[in-house]
Amino acid sequence: MLEICALLIAGVGIGWLIRRRRSWVRASERLMTGFVYLMLFLLGLGVGADPEMIRNIRTLGLQAFGIALFALAGSIAAGLICSRVVFRRHER
Amino acid sequence: MKDSLIILGFFAAGIAAGLGSWTPDWLCTEKAPLYALYALILLVAVVIGADPRLADIVGLIRPSVLLVPVFAALGTLAGSLLYAWLFGQPGLADTLAIGSGFGYYSLSSVLIGQLSGRDAGVVALLSNISREIFTLLCTPLLVRWFGKLAPVMSGGATAMDTTLPVIAKFSGREMTVIAVISGLVLTLATPVLISMIYRFL
Numbered sequence: 001m002l003e004i005c006a007l008l009i010a011g012v013g014i015g016w017l018i019r020r021r022r023s024w025v026r027a028s029e030r031l032m033t034g035f036v037y038l039m040l041f042l043l044g045l046g047v048g049a050d051p052e053m054i055r056n057i058r059t060l061g062l063q064a065f066g067i068a069l070f071a072l073a074g075s076i077a078a079g080l081i082c083s084r085v086v087f088r089r090h091e092r
Numbered sequence: 093m094k095d096s097l098i099i100l101g102f103f104a105a106g107i108a109a110g111l112g113s114w115t116p117d118w119l120c121t122e123k124a125p126l127y128a129l130y131a132l133i134l135l136v137a138v139v140i141g142a143d144p145r146l147a148d149i150v151g152l153i154r155p156s157v158l159l160v161p162v163f164a165a166l167g168t169l170a171g172s173l174l175y176a177w178l179f180g181q182p183g184l185a186d187t188l189a190i191g192s193g194f195g196y197y198s199l200s201s202v203l204i205g206q207l208s209g210r211d212a213g214v215v216a217l218l219s220n221i222s223r224e225i226f227t228l229l230c231t232p233l234l235v236r237w238f239g240k241l242a243p244v245m246s247g248g249a250t251a252m253d254t255t256l257p258v259i260a261k262f263s264g265r266e267m268t269v270i271a272v273i274s275g276l277v278l279t280l281a282t283p284v285l286i287s288m289i290y291r292f293l
Contacts, residue, residue: 001287003130004133004287008133008137008283009137010137011133011134011138011140011141012140012280014141015137015138015139016141018138018142019141019144025139028139032132032135035128035132036099036132036198036199037099037102040103040198041105041109042106043103043205043213044102044103047107047210048107048110048111050110050210053214054111057214059181060214060218063182064215064217065218065219066179067172067175067190067191067219068222068223070171070172070191071171071172071191071219071223072223072226073171074174075245075246076242078163078167078168078245079163079239080238080239081163082164082241083240085159086157086159
């Protein structure tokens with residue numbers, strides 16, 4: 001956890017320093033995208049090669065959908081409270 | 093939308109390759125090494141740090157604006173907690189971690205797949221991609237029913253990039269700064285919260 005915070009702070013700092021070198025920034029964006037594609041391909045590979053997970057894919061999909069629904073409902077409800085608390089003055 | 097389809101395409105291609113066993117076994121069973129994950133987190137942060145909007149945005153951050161991502165996170169976690177309590181599967185830590193993706197499906201699925209297991213990683217991918225697609229499609233209705241802040245909430249971390257155009261269009265220009273700040277905070281919070289959840293739960 002601490003190492004992740006350190007990586008985030010270091011990364012934002014590095015990004016800030018190189019922000020004017022557009023070619024470097026573009027290179028890091030491409031590298032990040034490529035990395036994500038590769039990691040997700042590997043995640044899929046692990047799923048495809050595991051017959052147990054293929055059997056469970058419906059359950060996993062339903063769980064994903066259910067969690068998304070509850071998370072969305074929770075955040076939208078929190079938004080209603082937030083706009084009362086924070087933006088009350090603007091609304092009038 | 094196109095990006096989420098490309099991501100799903102790579103994931104689906106991986107499944108197909110795994111089913112057809114066209115790839116060597118070690119590639120399927122081995123988890124990605126931890127330093128690869130660290131490199132990804134570092135790259136994500138570099139791209140945020142290099143964002144040309146950052147200088148303007150930081151100057152506009154006010155305590156009251158920071159309450160927006162705090163509320164979005166608390167609401168998401170409350171919803172996920174309720175889901176875990178009602179259904180029990182896939183366990184409290186996984187459910188909270190999946191919720192803490194805040195729509196940031198690429199990083200959350202890779203991170204959760206690494207810290208927990210492949211099943212949870214897959215649920216994180218599908219769950220957070222649904223959140224992004226829901227926001228892209230339902231923002232006009234969300235604004236009409238629940239106000240201008242609703243799509244910023246439902247967009248979560250994606251409110252700073254992929255869902256920003258649709259939020260700007262339907263919530264209005266004055267919401268864009270709030271959307272970017274909220275998305276930025278939640279994007280940085282995603283890896284921190286996920287690692288915290290697996291550390292302490």
